[in-house]
Amino acid sequence: MSQNNIPNKTADPYDVVVVGGGPAGLQAALTLGRVRRRTLLLDSGEYRNGSADAIHNMITRDGTTPAEFRAAALAELKTYDSVKVREATVSEIVQVPGSGFVVFLSNEGVVAGRTLLLATGLRDQLPPTPGLPELFGSLAAHCPYCHGFEYADTHVAVLGSGPQVPRMALLMERVASRLTVLTDGGKLDPDHHAILDAAGIAVRPEVVTDLRRSGSRVTVAFAQGPDEEVGGVLVSTTPVQSAPFADQLGLRLLPSGCTEVDPVGRTSMRGVYAAGDSAHTPATPIPLSSVVAAAAAGKNAAMALDADLLTIDHGLLPPGAPKLASKSS
Numbered sequence: 001m002s003q004n005n006i007p008n009k010t011a012d013p014y015d016v017v018v019v020g021g022g023p024a025g026l027q028a029a030l031t032l033g034r035v036r037r038r039t040l041l042l043d044s045g046e047y048r049n050g051s052a053d054a055i056h057n058m059i060t061r062d063g064t065t066p067a068e069f070r071a072a073a074l075a076e077l078k079t080y081d082s083v084k085v086r087e088a089t090v091s092e093i094v095q096v097p098g099s100g101f102v103v104f105l106s107n108e109g110v111v112a113g114r115t116l117l118l119a120t121g122l123r124d125q126l127p128p129t130p131g132l133p134e135l136f137g138s139l140a141a142h143c144p145y146c147h148g149f150e151y152a153d154t155h156v157a158v159l160g161s162g163p164q165v166p167r168m169a170l171l172m173e174r175v176a177s178r179l180t181v182l183t184d185g186g187k188l189d190p191d192h193h194a195i196l197d198a199a200g201i202a203v204r205p206e207v208v209t210d211l212r213r214s215g216s217r218v219t220v221a222f223a224q225g226p227d228e229e230v231g232g233v234l235v236s237t238t239p240v241q242s243a244p245f246a247d248q249l250g251l252r253l254l255p256s257g258c259t260e261v262d263p264v265g266r267t268s269m270r271g272v273y274a275a276g277d278s279a280h281t282p283a284t285p286i287p288l289s290s291v292v293a294a295a296a297a298g299k300n301a302a303m304a305l306d307a308d309l310l311t312i313d314h315g316l317l318p319p320g321a322p323k324l325a326s327k328s329s
Contacts, residue, residue: 013100014040016305017113019090019245022047023291024276024298025119026073031302033080037309040111041077042103044089048121048242048277049291051137056146058292069291093245100271115305118245118259118267118274119298122287124237129159129184131211132235139218140211140233144171146290147232153177154231157220159208161186164236166195172234173199180228182220184208204228239289241278254280258287265301266308275301 016032018025021043032039049055049066056062061069077083089106093116096102100114124142126132132140140159141147148156148171156176158169161183169179181188181196185207188196196203206222211233213219220228241257252260252268259279261267267274275297277287288297 013112013114014038014084015113015309016040016115016117016302017042017101017103017111018117018119019093019103019243020119020121020276021045021070021085022049022119022121022276023069023073023294024121024301025117026070026077027295027298028117028119028275028302029077029083029085030073030080031299032306033077033083035306036080036082037306039083040113041083041085042088042090042105042111043085045087046242048123048289049137052141052147053138053150055291056149057290061291090243090245093248095249095269095271115271115273115309117265117298117301117305118243118272118278119276119294120241120243120245120278121294122239122258122277122289123242124239126237127160127184127235129208129211129235132159132233135211135213135218135233136235139213139216139231140235142235142237143289144168144175144234148172148175148234151176151232151234154217155180155229157182157218157228157230157233159184159233159235161188162236163189163192166192168234168236169196169201170199173201176231178202180204180230182208182228239277239287243278246274246278254282256280256286261301263300264304265297266304273301273305 015037016039018028018041029039029041052066055064055069090103091106092104094102101116103111152175155178156172158165158181169181180202183205206224209223210221211218218230218233246259249269254260259274261274261279265273265275276294277289280287
C-alpha cells in the first residue's frame with residue numbers, strides 16, 4: 001500500500017499491537033499489562049490447536065481444553081485496564097517510518113502501534129490421507145510429547161515415510177503396546193528400515209485408503225491386505241506460517257519458513273517482535289511447537305519489547321540509531 005493511502009491513525013498509537021490470540025500472544029499481553037503498556041491484542045479466532053481435544057505436557061494445565069485455556073487467559077487479562085482485546089482478523093500491516101505500524105483489519109478497521117508483536121503461529125498441512133482431517137487433534141496427532149501418552153498401551157500407527165518417521169516411532173516405544181509404521185506407498189530409507197526392524201517395529205508399505213473412527217479406536221484400511229485397528233495415529237505434518245505478515249514487512253526468514261528472531265524475540269526489523277511457533281532463533285533448526293514454549297516466548301518478547309521502549313523513551317539509543325514513534329502524551 002502506498003504511504004499516501006495510509007489513514008491518519010498514528011496520532012495516538014498503542015504502545016504495542018499484538019497480532020494473534022494463542023498462548024504466545026495471550027502471555028505477551030499479560031506481561032505487558034503488568035507494566036501498564038497500552039496494548040491491543042487482535043485475535044482472529046483461529047488457532048493451530050483449535051481441533052485438539054486437550055492441551056498436554058504443560059504443568060498445571062495438563063488435560064485442559066484449548067477453549068478453557070483461552071477463556072481463563074482472557075479472564076485474567078480483564079484485570080489489566082491497559083490491555084484491550086479485540087476479535088479481529090488482520091489483513092495487512094504497514095510500517096510508517098517515524099510513527100510505528102498501521103494495522104489494517106478485514107472489517108475495514110484500522111489501528112496503529114508504536115511496536116508490533118507477531119504471535120500468529122503456524123498451521124499444519126496434513127498429508128492427503130482420507131479420513132485424517134476428521135481425526136486430527138484427537139485420535140491422530142503430530143507430536144508424541146504433546147499427545148502420545150493418550151495412546152498409551154495401545155497399538156499405535158506412525159503414518160509416513162520421511163526421515164522423521166523412525167524417531168517418531170521410537171519415541172513411542174515405551175508408551176505403545178505395539179507399533180506399526182504405515183508408509184502409505186512411500187519408501188523408507190534402507191538404514192531407517194533396518195533400525196525399525198531391529199526394534200521390532202512392523203512396517204506396512206501399502207497405500208492407506210481410509211482412516212475411520214471405530215469407537216475409541218481407528219480402523220486403517222489399505223489398498224491391499226487386511227485392515228489394522230489402532231489406538232492412535234501419529235503423523236508428520238508440514239507446518240507453514242498461518243499469516244503473511246513476515247513477508248509483508250520483509251522480515252528475515254529461516255530455512256524452516258519461520259521468522260528469524262534473536263533469543264528474546266527481536267526480528268530483523270526494529271520495532272517488530274515475534275513469538276510462538278512461527279518464529280525461532282537460527283540456533284534452533286525447527287520451532288519449539290508447544291503451548292508452554294509459545295507462552296514462554298511471548299513473555300520473553302514482551303519483556304524485551306518493554307525494555308527497548310524504555311530505552312527509546314529516555315533517549316538512550318546509540319548515536320545514529322533510528323527512533324520509533326515518540327511516547328504518546
